[in-house]
Amino acid sequence: MTNKPAILAEGLHKYYGKTHALDGLDLIAEEGTVLGLLGPNGAGKTTAVRILTTLIRPDSGRAEVHGLDVVKDADALRAHIGLAGQYAAVDENLTGFENLEMVGRLYHLPGKVARRRANELLEQFDLVDASRRLVKTYSGGMRRRLDLAASLIISPPILFLDEPTTGLDIRGRLAMWEVISTLVADGTTVLLTTQYLEEADQLAHQIAVVDHGLVIAKGTSDELKAQVGGERLELTVAHKGDMDATVRAVRPYSAGEIQVNTDNRHIVVPVTQGSQLLAAVVRDLDAAQIRVDDLALRRPTLDDVFLALTGRAAEEEEAAMLSNLPAARALERSTR
């Protein structure tokens, strides 16, 4: 497994009737890294996960996980992967312990090992107190933790997490991020899908932006941001009368057109290598005796990336998808 990537997908296509769920998806994840699939609802993220975890077959294209073909070697591959889906796939009428023991047995671990792992994971996921309670009494966050624990029974080298934090509150999300970070620190390869830009930013080494079944951009979070464009310096001037003087002072540093908003005394200056300029700008403003209320160097967010790549914000797309009305869809198409 030394030279092969942990996850490799080439030209994956999957059709559902006329819908192209995947339209030639390519992915690669090196061993021990986190690959984030970022995209709105319906982009094809879940379909990709289902193909890579052997649940469905691609209509064309090929994929290898852990060096095993997802179609030809599907049976062998299942002993090397863990999957935690969009909803907690745990049995409500079993206890937390019984759920984990069952999954361990179905991974064909000896009974003793399955029970030991169940207890270890319950401890690791802070579920010891609830371990003998039926899962139907669990909170949403507890169920998701149990679900993740179930996917880790064999300590798989490759883990697939399909929107692991969707529906969790902030605390649950932070706890989940911590767990994932720990796994990655130990060398587990993780493929993570998310609609949350922040989540991809936080967790993923490499991000693949997926839209309409295709990877429309990929790279590290920084690379993606750089692709969208550089940094900008944003100033809020204390006195309206200083606006012109300020523009004169910052003009030498500008890498493009300076935007001036007199009403809220706001000036935006596109720059390159902003952090090095910052001190100089402050000095110059000081020398010109211009007082500023706020001065900040802003870098593009993944939101900006998404907007730049697709021509629309991720949330808009999501809203259009959720409303699920033909009119909304038609509108969405016409704006593309």
Next chain:
Amino acid sequence: MISTNVRTTRTLKPQARPSLYWTFADAFVLAKRHLLQIPRIPDELIFATIQPIMFVLLFRYVFGGAIAVSGTTYVNFLMAGIFVQTVVFGSTSTGIGLATDLQRGLIDRFRSLPMAKSAVLTGRTISDLIRNTFVVMVMWTVGLLVGFQPQGNVLAWLLAAGLLLLTSFAFSWISATIGLSVNSVEAAQSAGFIWLFPLTFASSAFVPTQSMPPWLRAFAEHQPVTQIVNATRGLLLNHPDASTILIAIAWCVGILVVFIPLSVRAYGRRTSR
């Protein structure tokens, strides 16, 4: 390039056993799962038991007086029909259970595990068989309480029980196919039941088929439930008929031959969405 971490955790290896071993072992794990659930959802079992009891009381005391049977009392005639109806209706829980697992994403999890593919289905049909056995035992007791007097010997009765279990198992596979083919638990519930009404009522389960109009009688006398009911009735009332029993068994085997592959195929195709 990103610094990658060296993995220290060892992946746990599965035990190496022949695949036939896992066919049974995995089915056992899942059957155990379902049996553990039974006392935890008591209302399900209670309703599964109350319903046939209601039918016993209804036919024994309300309709029974108006139904003429020859050669035995109506309650003796009725109980074979009730037993068959109980296992046939009881088999619908297989499809409902699978549809529920599908909806909750459990089927996706199972399909991502290195377990025997058949186990999700066999585990479910076997546990439903055990559950149905329990309900039939309750019905036997209820029957005795309302005047049912089985004739003949224990061996014949055990043979009748065996036929009922085979029927339960066979109909569970039909139910499994339905449960895996529809899109919701609600649909599994209604689609699982609806076709069983004509099959059980237009049969010899509750009334002699001679009382039916010719066209209905033609259907009633040639459909599987009538054959199974007649075979069971013969075994319980000391007039066993070998050819009826063989036809009944043949129906069950035929159902299994058709619906096991159909449900396995439906299982292989289905993901939760």
